[in-house]
Amino acid sequence: MAEAFFWAALAGYAFASIAYFRLGHVATWGVRLGWLAQTALLGVQAADANGFPWATWAGSLNLFVWLVVGAYLIWGCTPRYRLLGLAVMPLATVLLAVSYAGGGTSGHTSGYSSLFLVVHVGLVLAAFAGFTLAAGLSALYLWQDRRLKRHEARILRVRVPALVTLDNLAGRTIAIALPALTLGIIAGLIRLGLHGGGFDALMAVTIVTWAVYGGFLLLRYEAGWHGRKAAYLLLVGFALVIAVRLGLPTVHFS
Amino acid sequence: MSLVLVGTSHRLAPVELRERVALGEREAADLAHALAADGWEAVCLSTCNRTELYLAAEDADAAEQRAAVVLQELPALYRLHDHAAALHLFRVAAGLDSLVPGEGEILGQVRKAAEIGATGPLLDRLFRDAVHAGRKVRSQTAISESPASISAAAAALAQQVFGNLEGRKILVVGAGKMSEQAARNLVSRGASISAVANRSLERAEELAGRFGARAVPLERAENELAEADVVVSSTSAGGFVIEQAGVEATLGARRGRPLFLIDLAVPRDLDPGIHELPGCYLYDIDDLQAVVAESLAGRRTEAARAEEIVADEAGRFWAWQASLEVVPAIASLRARAEEIRARELARARLGGLSEQDRRAVESLTAQIVSKLLHLPTVRMKEAAAGAEGGVYADVVRDLFGLEDDAGQNRLPR
Numbered sequence: 001m002a003e004a005f006f007w008a009a010l011a012g013y014a015f016a017s018i019a020y021f022r023l024g025h026v027a028t029w030g031v032r033l034g035w036l037a038q039t040a041l042l043g044v045q046a047a048d049a050n051g052f053p054w055a056t057w058a059g060s061l062n063l064f065v066w067l068v069v070g071a072y073l074i075w076g077c078t079p080r081y082r083l084l085g086l087a088v089m090p091l092a093t094v095l096l097a098v099s100y101a102g103g104g105t106s107g108h109t110s111g112y113s114s115l116f117l118v119v120h121v122g123l124v125l126a127a128f129a130g131f132t133l134a135a136g137l138s139a140l141y142l143w144q145d146r147r148l149k150r151h152e153a154r155i156l157r158v159r160v161p162a163l164v165t166l167d168n169l170a171g172r173t174i175a176i177a178l179p180a181l182t183l184g185i186i187a188g189l190i191r192l193g194l195h196g197g198g199f200d201a202l203m204a205v206t207i208v209t210w211a212v213y214g215g216f217l218l219l220r221y222e223a224g225w226h227g228r229k230a231a232y233l234l235l236v237g238f239a240l241v242i243a244v245r246l247g248l249p250t251v252h253f254s
Numbered sequence: 255m256s257l258v259l260v261g262t263s264h265r266l267a268p269v270e271l272r273e274r275v276a277l278g279e280r281e282a283a284d285l286a287h288a289l290a291a292d293g294w295e296a297v298c299l300s301t302c303n304r305t306e307l308y309l310a311a312e313d314a315d316a317a318e319q320r321a322a323v324v325l326q327e328l329p330a331l332y333r334l335h336d337h338a339a340a341l342h343l344f345r346v347a348a349g350l351d352s353l354v355p356g357e358g359e360i361l362g363q364v365r366k367a368a369e370i371g372a373t374g375p376l377l378d379r380l381f382r383d384a385v386h387a388g389r390k391v392r393s394q395t396a397i398s399e400s401p402a403s404i405s406a407a408a409a410a411l412a413q414q415v416f417g418n419l420e421g422r423k424i425l426v427v428g429a430g431k432m433s434e435q436a437a438r439n440l441v442s443r444g445a446s447i448s449a450v451a452n453r454s455l456e457r458a459e460e461l462a463g464r465f466g467a468r469a470v471p472l473e474r475a476e477n478e479l480a481e482a483d484v485v486v487s488s489t490s491a492g493g494f495v496i497e498q499a500g501v502e503a504t505l506g507a508r509r510g511r512p513l514f515l516i517d518l519a520v521p522r523d524l525d526p527g528i529h530e531l532p533g534c535y536l537y538d539i540d541d542l543q544a545v546v547a548e549s550l551a552g553r554r555t556e557a558a559r560a561e562e563i564v565a566d567e568a569g570r571f572w573a574w575q576a577s578l579e580v581v582p583a584i585a586s587l588r589a590r591a592e593e594i595r596a597r598e599l600a601r602a603r604l605g606g607l608s609e610q611d612r613r614a615v616e617s618l619t620a621q622i623v624s625k626l627l628h629l630p631t632v633r634m635k636e637a638a639a640g641a642e643g644g645v646y647a648d649v650v651r652d653l654f655g656l657e658d659d660a661g662q663n664r665l666p667r
Contacts, residue, residue, distance in 0.1 A: 148414065148535045153544040156400050156410055157552050162417030163512060224509025227533045 002044045006096075006105040008037035013069070013093040020086045027085060035069045038096070041105060042066060052118050058102025060121055064245065065096045067129035071173075072136075083143075083160055087136045116191035123184030124206070128241050130177025131213065135238035137170040138231035145228055167226050170234055171217075178213045185210060202244055209240040255376055256314035257575075259339035260321035260331055261299075261306030264353055267330035275305045275325050283370035285324065290372030292320070297371030297381065299346070301363050303353060308343065310376040340380060340575075341568045347388035348564050349398065355553045356397030356560070361388040380571060387567035394563060397556035400549035405436040407545045408516045408537065409443055412484050415514045415535060420444035425482035426467075427475050427496070428489035429457040432518045436486045441465065448482060451475035453489065476500035480507040488518035498527035501534060508533070516542070576638040583647035584631050586656040591623045 012034020019027035042063065045053040054063040072088045099105055144163055147155050161169075185206065192199075216233050219225035225233070262272060277285065282298040285307075289296035294317055295310035307324060311317035318333055325331055334342055342351070347364045349356040368381035392398045401407040409419075416422055422445040426437050429452040437447055447467040451474065452458035458469035470478060472489065476496055479485070489495055501513065515536040517524040522538055529536040537545075599619060604612050630650070637646040650656065 144414070148411075149529070151537065151541045151544070153548040154552075155414065156407070156545060156549055159399075160414075162413060163415050165417040226510030227512065229532070230510075 002041055002048070002105060005037050005041035005044060006100055009034045009041055010093065010096055010100070012037055013089055013096060016085065017089040017093050020082055020089060027082070027089075031069060031073060031085065031089065035066070035073060038062075038066050038069070045105070052121070054104070055117055055121060056102075056104060058099045058104025060104070060125060061095055061099040061102065061245070062104040063121070064125045064128060065092050065099065067126050068092055068132050071129050071133050081161065083158075084133075084136045084140055087139060088133070091132070116187050116194070120184050120187040120191060123180045123187065127177040127181035127184060128245060130173045130180065131209075131234075131238055131241045134170045134173040134177070134234050135241075137166050137173065138234040138238075141166040141170070141231045142228065145231075163227070167230065170231070171220055171226075174213055174216055174234070178210070178217060181206075181210055181213070205240055205244050209237060209244060212237040212240060255310050255312060255578075256317070257336050257339045257376065257380070258309045258311060258314050258317045258321065259306060259334040259342060260309075260318055260325060261304060262325065262328055262330045262332065263304035263306070263351065265351070266332065267328065271328055271330055272303070272305065275328060276300055276302070277305060279366070279370060282367065286371040289320065289324075295372060295374035295377040297367050297373060297377050299364060299367040301360065304346070304351075306346075308339065308371075308377060308380070310374060310380075337568075337572055340571055341565070343380060343384045344387045344564045344568045344571075345561075347384040348391040348560050349388070350391075350557055350560055350564065354402040354550070355557045356392070356395075357402065358392070358398050361385065361392070364388065376575065379574065383567060383571045383574075387564055390567065391560040391563050395556040395559045397553050397560050400552050401546060402550060402553070404518070404539070404542045404546060405439040407542050407549065408436050408486070408518075409439040411535075411537060411542075411545065412440060412445075412514045412516075413443065415512050416483060418444060419484075422446075422483040423448040423481055424484045424486060425475065425478045426450045426461065427472070427485060427487035427523060428452055428519070429454070429461040430488050430490075433486045433488035434461060436488075436516055436518060437465075440484060440486070445484060449478045451478065453491075476504075479513070480504040483511065483513065485513065485515040485524070486518070487516065487523040489523050490519070491523060492521065494525045495523040496525060496528070498525045498531065501525075501528045502531055505531065505533070518542075573639045576643050577635055579643040580634045580638045580647045583650050583656065584634055587630070587650055587654055588627060590654055590656060591627055595619050595623050 012030045012032075016027040016030030016034065019030055042054075045059075045062075054060050068088065069092050072085065096105075140160060141163060144160050144166065148163070160166075188203070212233070216225070216230065216237065219233070220230060262275065264272070277298060277300040282300045286296040286298045289307070289309060293311075297308045299306045299308070305325065307321040309317040309321055314335060318335075322331060322333070343364070345351045347361055349358070349360055352360055364381065365385050368378070368385075371377065371381075373381065401410045412422075413419060419440060422440075424437055424440055424445050424447045426433050426447055426449070429450055441447065447462070447465040449468045449470050450458045450462040450465075451470045451472050452461070453472045455469055455471055458471075461467075462469040472491070472495060479496070479501060485496070487495060496515075510533060512533040512535065515524050515528060515534065517536060517538040520539060524536055524538075526536065526538070528534050599616065602615075604615060607615065634643065634646045634650065637643050
């Protein structure tokens with residue numbers, strides 16, 4: 001059953017990735033149906049597992065994709081954000097396939113499961129999903145800013161959200177995601193204290209990531225950082241998120 | 255009933271001719287109702303670009319002649335009938351026959367013309383379908399989305415920066431017509447004018463008074479920048495009215511708030527270096543003209559898709575109109591068949607049957623009649639769509655003795 005839901009979700013996301021090029025409305029249906037199928041997949045995994053089913057690296061990737069697509073769906077239904085879908089959905093498709101290859105969509109259960117682990121993984125992944133969306137919004141901002149700066153005559157042909165809208169949405173997303181990361185890190189540290197274990201490289205990069213996004217909010221509200229500078233800073237933060245998600249999995253999950 | 259259109263438009267007639275037959279709303283309504291006195295359906299569509307009379311009449315030639323006389327036999331009249339007339343109206347409603355393809359005003363004018371006209375079954379359906387087609391074109395294509403003027407392009411670009419312009423403040427530099435027009439377009443989208451700067455303070459006060467804004471001397475325009483979100487400038491000054499340094503000095507106070515500047519003047523009022531500053535977007539008249547040209551090209555591309563929708567919708571209307579020709583014959587045929595069925599059932603004396611058996615026989619006979627008539631009905635409707643509906647209707651009437659109501663008397667006994 002889990003296998004069938006996985007393929008349905010992958011098919012929905014892959015379809016949306018292609019359809020966003022020409023058919024925005026149809027593509028959104030691909031996202032919706034794919035997300036529903038992935039929700040069912042997670043439900044089956046949760047029902048089959050004895051403990052927390054997404055504590056492995058590949059499993060957490062599965063959950064991460066679900067959170068990213070879910071967050072995207074909140075505003076992905078409007079045609080104006082079609083271009084954001086064009087960035088998010090191929091990424092979601094690839095990451096879900098990677099998760100499948102790593103066994104993250106099967107019924108594997110973590111050997112250790114505790115409330116702290118669930119809270120830690122859930123909050124960190126939710127925060128990372130927010131950072132991913134904020135990066136997508138920032139990329140869209142920089143693209144739109146470049147079109148305006150270049151005086152592109154065709155600028156009104158492809159409608160995208162306004163610069164101010166993109167900037168505000170990215171800021172609000174970080175304002176929600178950063179507290180989630182903060183709580184996720186605290187839960188992880190508490191678990192570390194209870195069960196023992198060393199401080200690894202992934203933890204260090206995660207704390208640097210937290211500092212970057214914290215700095216972003218501080219600069220935004222204290223020094224009026226908006227626009228291009230803010231967008232570049234969010235992309236730097238996202239590079240760290242990628243490093244944490246993909247670059248350093250073996251250190252933390254082994 | 256035939257459909258006749260006689261009219262003239264910007265495509266054939268210059269304004270000197272068009273103004274001779276242009277009608278106000280009241281006159282157009284009176285004319286339509288005067289024509290309806292002859293037993294016709296009539297609608298008069300009169301805008302600044304066209305005056306057209308749509309008539310539905312049994313005698314198409316008489317209707318056409320009358321309409322031509324009403325329109326003073328202008329040399330630039332077009333006369334269209336049936337299919338062509340319907341298609342023309344659908345294209346007009348979709349904005350495909352407009353000076354600027356896809357312009358939105360015409361749709362309301364078409365709707366209004368029908369409301370004040372003397373419509374009957376044919377013109378009522380024609381105009382309703384035309385308005386529907388116009389709406390469909392605008393919702394399914396981007397033909398009406400892109401701006402068709404400099405001021406509309408400037409406002410659309412400002413929306414690319416700010417999104418909703420509600421609460422955004424405009425600094426108007428120069429109290430001439432150009433800057434006022436551009437500012438008006440922004441105001442119509444929710445922005446408000448905060449200050450008007452002009453060399454003549456008197457003219458600045460006059461314009462500012464109309465918008466509830468402040469008037470300031472031209473040399474103090476830069477002082478107003480910190481508060482403004484959009485700057486619209488069009489003066490006859492020989493040099494730059496606002497320099498890069500002046501804008502740069504306000505950036506700290508703006509705290510990352512973007513500034514959109516529109517320079518409509520030649521020679522330019524605003525230092526092009528402003529565009530290099532972060533969060534500042536400066537568009538001069540050439541930039542805006544390029545956007546408008548591209549936008550109009552986009553409208554023409556969309557027009558090809560719009561033509562397909564219009565042809566499809568016009569085809570549907572025509573199929574409906576053609577079906578009117580065969581509907582009475584179909585109805586008569588079915589009534590006749592039902593009458594025969596009922597009579598034969600009565601003759602069969604089914605009183606001896608149980609209630610259940612009697613119902614089964616009734617159902618069976620009804621099904622036989624229905625199945626027998628299904629194919630002829632479908633074929634007649636198909637023939638109607640192919641313009642042979644009249645022939646088929648006549649044949650059916652003749653074969654089944656449906657010529658008149660008295661046909662009942664000639665039923666085989």
